[in-house]
Amino acid sequence: MQNSQAAGDGPAAPEVVRKRRRLPLVLLMAACVAAIAGGAYWGLEGRFQESTDDAYVGGNVTVISPRVSGYVARILVEDNAFVHAGQPLLELDPADFQARLDAARAEADAARAALSRLAAQADLARADIDQAQAQAAVEQAAIDLAERDDRRYANLADTHSGTQQDAQRARTTLTQARARLRAAQAAVSARQHEAAVVAAQAGEARARVEQADASLRAASLNVGYTTLIAPIDGYVGNRSAHPGTFVAAGTQLMSLVPAQGLWVDANFKEDQIRDMRPGQPVRIAVDVDSGLRVTGRVQSVAPATGAIFSVIPAQNATGNFTKIVQRVPVRIVLDQALASVGPLRAGLSVTATVDIRDARP
Incomplete structure (x- = not known):
């Protein structure tokens, strides 16, 4: 019976041995196929891809603060x-600002009233000047007549055709006319000085009106700022x-996250950015939704590494130095249809992959 069992197992044993011998060959062939596929992928696609998971969605968040x-x-x-x-x-609460606005409006009205009063005084001063000049002209005409009378009566007295009394009376009249002319000229000068004073006061009043108007505008703006x-x-x-x-x-009271115009800031290692150029296509995988695929393009590469822009830049002049691969921020603009707030949110983590095919042969 043992012989018959041994005879039954005999044909199966070589088959098992053959399968065991083929297993390494199969594994080797699979490894070769995988290597060939991997090499083909790398040669055709992988070497043109630069990827990083140090990337985040960004947006121009507006801080709302009162003025x-x-x-x-x-x-x-x-x-x-x-x-x-x-x-x-x-x-x-606008109550305090409204009260200041009312006070500023009253001050502006008072300043305009003062300017109007001075404008009226200026008109009166010009009229006084005209009147004084007219009086001076009258006195000048009187002098001309008195001078002619003085000469005529003096000649008559010299030729004994007239009396000395008439000549003296004519001379007195001339002297009085000259005195009245000097008084009229002094009045003209006084009126002109008064007009100059009023003009200066009007200039100050106009400045006060402008100042009051500025205060009124500021108070009105402050009411609006509430x-x-x-x-x-x-x-x-x-x-x-x-x-x-x-x-x-x-004081920051709230923030507004824009509904449009989101972007991605991706921090690539320094040995990844050599062939990056603006305009290269980018694929973006969003951590919050593994099924969401977002596309975009490289907009710009930062002019310096992130460490340069830190509050306390690294100082490597000490004796202990450990080289750290630096990262350079790359701004990626999203396609317009995907740049709005939807599944994306400012600050979300993403993985960005840049296609640099156009920069490599």
Whole structure:
């Protein structure tokens, strides 16, 4: 019976041996095929790809801050809500600013009234000058007549055709006329000085009007600044304002993440950027959605490594030195249809792969 069992196992044993001998050959062939496929991929595709997972979605996040200090009166938007450019976001209590606006308006009205009064005084001063000049002209005519009478009566007295009394009377009249002319000329000069003073005061009044108007405009602007307006279309985030809270000018109250114009900042190793050029296509895999594929193009390569722009740049002048591969930021613009806030969010991690085929033979 043992012989028959041995006889039954005999044909199967060589088959097992043959299969075991073929296994290394099969593995070797599979390895060769894999190597050939890998080499083909590398030669045709892989060597033209530069990839990094040190990449993040970016956007021009706008910080909303008040231009004036005051108490928060109302919050007009909810967290994470979408808002349009020009939409009111928040209101500060405008009472104090409205009172200052009313005071500035009153000061401007008073300054204009003072300017109007001085303008009327200037008109009156010009009229006084004209009157004084007319009186001086009258006195000059009187002098001309008195001089002729003085000469005539003096000649008559010399020829004994007239009396000395008449000659003396004519001389007295001439002297009086000359005195009146000097008085009239002095009055003209005085009126001219008064007009100059009024003109100077009017100049000061005009300056006060301009100053009051500037204060009025500033007060009006401050009233307008109590309402914070969305400068862009975007989503509200990081809201820290609450009704009744006092906020100083420049305090960050909330942020607006733009609804359009997202990009990717990818930090490539320094040995990866040699052949990168603006315009090269980029494939982007988003960590938040493994099935989402985003495309874009290289916009620019940073002029320096990220370490250069850090607050405390590295100093390698010490005795202990460890070489670290530096990374260079590369800005990638997304295709327009994919550059809006949807599955993408500013700050998300992505993997960027740049096709540098056009830069390598």
